[in-house]
Amino acid sequence: MFEHYGIGIAKGLTVTIRHLLRRPVTTQYPEQRLNPSRRIRGNELVWSQEKCTGCGTCAKTCPQGSIDIVTSVKVEENKYRVEKFEVDMGYCIFCGLCVEACPYDALFLGYAYERARYRRGELVLAKEELLESAERKPSGYARPEIAAELPKQSLLLDKDRGKR
Numbered sequence: 001m002f003e004h005y006g007i008g009i010a011k012g013l014t015v016t017i018r019h020l021l022r023r024p025v026t027t028q029y030p031e032q033r034l035n036p037s038r039r040i041r042g043n044e045l046v047w048s049q050e051k052c053t054g055c056g057t058c059a060k061t062c063p064q065g066s067i068d069i070v071t072s073v074k075v076e077e078n079k080y081r082v083e084k085f086e087v088d089m090g091y092c093i094f095c096g097l098c099v100e101a102c103p104y105d106a107l108f109l110g111y112a113y114e115r116a117r118y119r120r121g122e123l124v125l126a127k128e129e130l131l132e133s134a135e136r137k138p139s140g141y142a143r144p145e146i147a148a149e150l151p152k153q154s155l156l157l158d159k160d161r162g163k164r
């Protein structure tokens with residue numbers, strides 16, 4: 001038994017040293033970030049006030065009842081005015097059905113994936129909070145024209161192969 005003393009430790013150290021010399025395949029998040037899929041079902045929807053007609057198709061399609069729309073009629077223009085467009089992201093399962101159902105391409109899934117909140121109430125987003133901005137970009141999910149403009153997805157696998 002005595003002549004084998006320390007062999008286990010030496011084997012363990014060998015493994016450690018071997019990994020020390022390998023190129024790391026992880027990223028130093030949050031300083032380094034990978035590009036997600038162009039068609040990511042990121043958290044939070046993005047809504048276009050200009051395109052939305054208030055037809056309500058998205059709300060009727062949502063299996064979770066996450067979307068709440070209130071409209072009034074603009075008689076002079078013969079169309080709806082969207083008074084309230086609210087999404088409870090706490091119930092949303094990111095199925096994308098509302099995005100696919102919207103006949104006017106006014107709704108998008110988000111490109112972001114880092115929108116954790118501390119409070120439940122902060123997950124209920126009013127229409128002003130759903131608008132596109134520098135921090136709130138739409139995903140290319142069900143929107144190929146947007147997907148074509150987003151950066152290519154980067155993978156840890158590519159980094160390991162020295163492609164990044």
Ligand code: SF4
Pocket residue numbers: 061062063064065066067087091092093094095096097098099
């Ligand atoms: S992605 Fe699905 S669950 Fe979320 S709001 Fe749209 S239809 Fe509802």
Ligand code: SF4
Pocket residue numbers: 051052053054055056057058059069101102103104105106107
């Ligand atoms: S389906 Fe599209 S156009 Fe109709 S209310 Fe929803 S977001 Fe607006």
